[in-house]
Amino acid sequence: MVFSSLIFLFVFLVVHLVVYAFVHDRYRNAVLLVSSLIFYSWGGPQYLLLLVGDTFASWAFALLIERSQGQAAKRAFLVLECVVLLGLLGIFKYLGFVLGNVQAVFGAPELIPQIVLPIGISFYTFQLISYVVDVYRGQIHAQPRFARLLLYSSLFHQCIAGPIVRYETVQNEIEHRRPSRNDIYYGVRRFSIGVAKKAILANSCASVADTLLPIGSDALFTQVTTGYWLGMAFYMLQIYLDFSAYSDMAIGMGRMVGFHYLENFNYPYMATSIQDFWRRWHISLSSFFRDYVYIPLGGSRCSRAKYVRNIFIVWFLTGMWHGASWNYILWGLYFAVFLLLEKFVIRGRMPRVAGHLYALIVVYFGWVLFHFESFAEMGCVAAGIFGLAGGGFTSLEVHTLFMQNIFLLLFCIIACTNLGAWLHSRLFAAAKGNDAALLLYSVLEALTPVALLVVAVIGLAGASYNPFIYFQF
């Protein structure tokens, strides 16, 4: 089930919230767990086995680690945990890719198994690994109750699309949480922002991007230069708005019931460098790699050669995490190159405005690598952006799409900045001293969640519009 669907909003969430609100405090975790398992099963109950199995292994290994006396035993259990979880992730996510490459080089094996990727496996695997490693490091206590750990790994707020929540962040709130009215309000508002962002902005950007850059179609190769530019610009907006909308919804739903998940995005397109971008983009993933790969490898407190090696390992893995295809790996390594450039050549000497521009351009071309799994398509778009387009420089279609979506484009660009939050804080400051401003602020506070919800629902209903103009009943 996706958050941005009518059935999620009007069936799942309504029932879940009503039941959650009316049951006794002591049953609330049970309600959350059952809801989460139903939510997860919606994408295919067979994959629930994997989620439960991974959680069971992590639960057992964490307890074994905590109860073991010797360091060697603890380490052995940690290694086992990693072997089991990464092994399963490897089989379900990367086996087809690896065998495909082996086949391309050695001509064998003949048959490559087609394995369906279980929903959310990349997210919950990392959550569970972080949990066991933190137990190993003594930063947290192992959770003795399996159901509690299963709640952590399967919690529908973040199970299938992040953020990757650390156990440390929620350990107390799993046991005790008491959301205030403000918590509920912030949660509802944040969720509504997310669902409207997804249903209206991200989906509309996706529609323009897909029209201009139809993957898998010959039309991709006959696009004009301005079509590639505009298509990639809309894709760049889409991917941020879409992904951050999911995080908004997750954070919001958590907050409604008293969980305080950490932020996953911090206006990444306002970054002044690539290093800054990665501090702002998918923060829960980059901090995972920082804490569990980069720093254990020695981080930056080592020789220059080791540092370079560490950076490449981390960014190879970051790229690979995004998908089992070379283009994602290339995308990760591409950022590694710019991070090294910033560390050894630029060294913070770029003026601020130039830094913004540089970061945006690097990220923009990064999305070209990310978007196209086929190297033929990627090459065609990259060449097209530089004027080597099959279709020429511009076309009436691109002009039309640009004019038809010009306000959408501007609005989405603004939505990527902190302007909204800044205006909100200015209005609040004014409200403290002025009655008219107070009334305006208060009314806006009341209207924002409900207006965004209504707009989002309209957008979601509109997405189901699928006219068959030439097909009879």
Added chain:
Amino acid sequence: MSEQSQKELRSEGGAAVSASVADEAHRDQGAPKQEARVQRPAEVPRRRRAQRVMSTIARWRTRGLAAWAAVMLVGGLVGLLFFARPATSAVEMRNLTEFPQITLQNFLDGSFFTDVSLWYADTYPLREPMVAADHGIDSLFGVTVDGAMVGGNVKADEIPDAVSDDAESPESSVAATPASAPDERVIAEDIQANIMDGIYIKDGAGYSIYYFDQQAADTYIAAMNKAAERLDGISTVYSIMSPANSITLDPVDAANVGGSDQKQTLAYLATRFDQRVKSVEIVDDIIAHRSEYLYFYTDHHWTQQGAYLAYEAFCKAKGIEPVTLDQRRHENFGEFQGTYYDTVASMGNVRTDTVDAYFPNGTNEMTYWTEEGEELVGAIVDENAATWDIPFKYSCFIQGDQPLETIHNPKIDDGSSCLVVKDSYGCAFVPLLVDSYEDVHVIDFRYTDQNICDYAKKNNIQDVIFITGMKIGLTESVAATLLAEVS
């Protein structure tokens, strides 16, 4: 405000507001007794003000929460109104998603649940007004442009020189005759994709741009030649192609919108046809009358006035006198919105279409068979059309697209007969033909697997008239169907 909620307020992601509210709250409640002792007189109104700000905001936020919860609950309840869930959508001309059948396989792999989600959204009771509202939101995304293009990133094939001899003959370039026609749904989707790709919008009208597809054209040629060969000495084969309506654009616009030259395409077909195929040339007549109402502004079809030019040209090719439009009764069925209506409307003003229908003199009754095989009697031009929904009015002609229709004109008894093999362009054409034959048979080749030549032989048909729109007949899956049905 409790200590916990102050902490929560502080931790609200990135919002300076909450921090400020929290600070306010902290100031409000932090060590009140001590503050009271050291308080200066000026601080009292400030504290009161802060309290009022806090309580006002909290009050409105509570109202906001209540409104949000109400919308969610109402949305949930509306979703439960199973009796109000529609099964079809008139606006979208399709059946809505049905509730899926559960099987072990689709349960385990999750596709059952995906289909349930689809069903829920597709048949949600308030969906149509919400879809309309969504169109309203979309219209705020930008500005409308006149001279706009929707789609059109299509790579057309080069049209081979019509008179060159060295070109490959169509028969040799067309792969072996398909054993069976493509699936009806594939054809429908191909046609939809084709007629909706490349629409130029100007002055409130939509013009579809034609893109030459060599393979499809050669398949169509092969079909005509095969029919002529199989019906040699039995029936005369005519081919009529309605150009896409962009043929009526002025030359300056036509040069800007791209696409392939339709006249050149028709010339290519004509020169590749077997000499037994009579190609009815209408393109020059249409260009000569292009300022008239020959095509709808919001639809890919021609009007009956446009179809009349084809009828006139056909009569000339056959050597008979046409029954002119002013010799017929006609009626206007009122406003019509065609396939391009949404697209044109998204660019601003739309020119209003109306359906003007001319009745046959001999009879207005026909027998037809539906896709389900049901035999029915209906009107050739249906006078009830005036009361139909606006998008359906083009179906006033010969009951829309039916697999098979027969018309007997009691006022003619010369034994003359024709078989019209048509797509939807033929609908406006057939009523005009009724007064020129004793018997008119009509096959919509897309909705039947009837062998056309066998049918013509069995019914002693004199003339077999193929009539299609260029954007439809020259689509690969459609031409392949035609070829399969004449072979």
